[in-house]
Amino acid sequence: MSSNSLNRFRVRPAEPRDCTEILRLIKELAAFENMPNAVKVTETDLLRDGFGSRPFFQCLIAEANKDDAMQETDIVGFAMYYYTYDPWIGKLLYLEDFYVMDEYRGWGIGTELLKRLSQATIETNCSCMHFLVVVWNKPSIEYYMRRGASDLSTEEGWHLFRFDKENLVRMASGD
Amino acid sequence: MECVIREATVEDCENLMSLIHEIADFHHLLEDVTINSQVLKADGFGKDPFFKCLLAEQPVENGCKPARPIGHALYFFGYNVNHGRMVYLENLYVVAEFRGKGIGKQLLSKVAEIALEAGCVEMKFVTMEWNRPAKEFYIRLGAHDTTDSEDLHCMVLDQDALQRLRQHGKEKISR
Numbered sequence: 225m226s227s228n229s230l231n232r233f234r235v236r237p238a239e240p241r242d243c244t245e246i247l248r249l250i251k252e253l254a255a256f257e258n259m260p261n262a263v264k265v266t267e268t269d270l271l272r273d274g275f276g277s278r279p280f281f282q283c284l285i286a287e288a289n290k291d292d293a294m295q296e297t298d299i300v301g302f303a304m305y306y307y308t309y310d311p312w313i314g315k316l317l318y319l320e321d322f323y324v325m326d327e328y329r330g331w332g333i334g335t336e337l338l339k340r341l342s343q344a345t346i347e348t349n350c351s352c353m354h355f356l357v358v359v360w361n362k363p364s365i366e367y368y369m370r371r372g373a374s375d376l377s378t379e380e381g382w383h384l385f386r387f388d389k390e391n392l393v394r395m396a397s398g399d
Numbered sequence: 400m401e402c403v404i405r406e407a408t409v410e411d412c413e414n415l416m417s418l419i420h421e422i423a424d425f426h427h428l429l430e431d432v433t434i435n436s437q438v439l440k441a442d443g444f445g446k447d448p449f450f451k452c453l454l455a456e457q458p459v460e461n462g463c464k465p466a467r468p469i470g471h472a473l474y475f476f477g478y479n480v481n482h483g484r485m486v487y488l489e490n491l492y493v494v495a496e497f498r499g500k501g502i503g504k505q506l507l508s509k510v511a512e513i514a515l516e517a518g519c520v521e522m523k524f525v526t527m528e529w530n531r532p533a534k535e536f537y538i539r540l541g542a543h544d545t546t547d548s549e550d551l552h553c554m555v556l557d558q559d560a561l562q563r564l565r566q567h568g569k570e571k572i573s574r
Contacts, residue, residue, distance in 0.1 A: 250480055263482045264520075269483050281478040306477050309450040311419045311490055312432045313527075317553055326426060329541040342556070342564035347440025352557045359550040377552035380519050381528035387511070389520045391541035396512040 231289060233328070235336050238283035243270040245299040246283060253323040257358070263271045279308045281320060284340055287391045294394065300328040305344070308354065319344040319355035338371065356384065400500035402469065404509045407452035411468070415452060418471050421490050426527065435546040443510045447457040450475045450489065453509055455502050472506040474514075479521060485512035488524035503536065525553060 237245060247267050273280040286301035301324035308318045308341045319341060325331045345353050357364050365375075376382040387395070416436040421472055423429045434442075442449045455470035462538045470493035478487045488510060493502045514522055526533045534544070556564070 241572065242547045252453055254481060264481060273478060273484060280476055280484055294490050297453050302478055305479070307449055308477065308487060309442065309473070309475055309489060311439070311450075311473055312423055312428070314434045314438055318477065320478055329525045329560045338564050342561040343482075345561050346558075352555050353561060355554050355556075356551050365552075368554060368556070371556065371564060374552045375552050375557050376555055377475055382553045383528050383533075383534070383547065384551050385524050385526055385537055386545050387522040387537075387542050388502055388539070389515075391518070392511040392515055392522060395508045395540060396515055398508055 232331055233288045233300070233333055233336075233338055235284055235286050235333075236284045236351045238274070240271055240275045242266045242283070242285055242299060246270055246285070246302055249299070249302050249323055249325070250321065253321065254323065256323075257361075264286055286324065286328075286337060288328055288331075288333075288342055292338065300325045301337060303341055306340060307348070307350065310351070313351045315348065315350045317348070317350045317353045319353055322355070334367075338372070376394075400460055400497070400502060402502050403450060403456045403465075404453055404505055405456070405457055407454050407471070409440050411452075411454060412439045412443070414426060414467050415454070415471060415473075416469065418492055418494070419490070420496070422490060425492075434443070451513075451548050453506055455493070455506055469494045469503050472510050474510050476517060476519070477491055477523075484517065484519045485521045485523060486510065486519045487516070488522055491524070495529075509541070 244267055247263075247265070247270060250265070251260070251263050254260055272285060281304050282329070283305075284303045285299055288298050288300045290298060301321065302321070304321040305317055305319050308316045310316055322334070322337065324337075341353065355368075357368065359365065359377075369375075407461055413436045416439055420432060422428065423432045443452060452474075453472045453501045454468040456465045456468050471490060472488065472492075473490035474488050476484055477485050477487050488507075491503060493506075499557060511522065524537075528539065538544070546553075
């Protein structure tokens with residue numbers, strides 16, 4: 225675990241009990257991106273896919289201390305990631321989602337989450353961290369560029385494609 | 400053209416590395432390949448595999464050893480925070496003299512089948528903007544270019560940026 229000097233928040237690995245709150249933050253981020261109906265995953269999905277016998281993702285949680293003597297905490301940010309592979313350079317860390325609630329920005333939570341992600345990337349011998357941004361999200365692009373990120377789509381012509389489930393079904397049947 | 404699609408094994412790593420070199424050469428990026436067959440063995444066939452791979456081979460007579468593979472599909476599982484389990488197709492390659500014979504489609508069909516069995520709802524992959532034959536191949540099969548349609552850009556934080564973030568969590572540009 226790690227926290228800032230004022231003890232206002234701490235970052236820790238997510239646990240199964242956090243799935244309700246993780247889903248809340250996922251929905252908040254989707255709403256912020258003007259896609260409130262995009263979220264199809266459920267708490268059951270998150271529990272099975274993140275904390276079952278075959279995890280598909282890992283998650284860091286940021287907790288803020290409440291201003292009362294009981295020292296309860298609120299989950300105010302998260303980062304979801306998993307490991308990927310580039311056959312030219314080897315293991316990579318892929319950052320799937322990264323979000324801090326609006327009212328908790330400026331506390332250094334994002335910085336601490338990125339620090340922990342960078343540690344995980346280096347300590348697992350991954351070459352680099354990949355992620356996606358929507359190019360019109362200027363604050364987000366600037367946030368990452370200030371920290372040394374490069375845009376591979378612009379600089380090297382990478383285009384990300386997607387096959388939806390119906391395409392997968394058609395291809396799997398050999399059509 | 401008839402071919403046999405099978406899962407790669409640790410014994411295939413030298414041949415697989417050779418196909419990976421061919422893809423890099425096709426992209427004029429051979430100098431970017433920094434791993435070798437030993438790394439592939441450790442990363443794909445050890446205790447904690449980071450990728451899966453299918454090989455395409457020509458059918459052989461009984462008792463004869465198959466020739467070198469004529470294509471491969473390298474993939475791994477990931478997570479879409481809104482939709483759930485997904486598969487990422489990192490490499491799809493067919494040796495030049497065997498292209499145009501339906502082998503790529505057979506490999507893709509098998510990956511789609513495996514992905515659906517694993518509960519995946521989508522497949523993602525990257526193609527270079529200049530690679531028109533590849534883009535047309537995928538679009539004909541129903542893929543969407545999400546860099547074009549949704550302004551999604553692929554970003555990277557390299558080793559230098561990660562080291563800075565790990566140590567200081569600070570921005571590249573000092574204030």
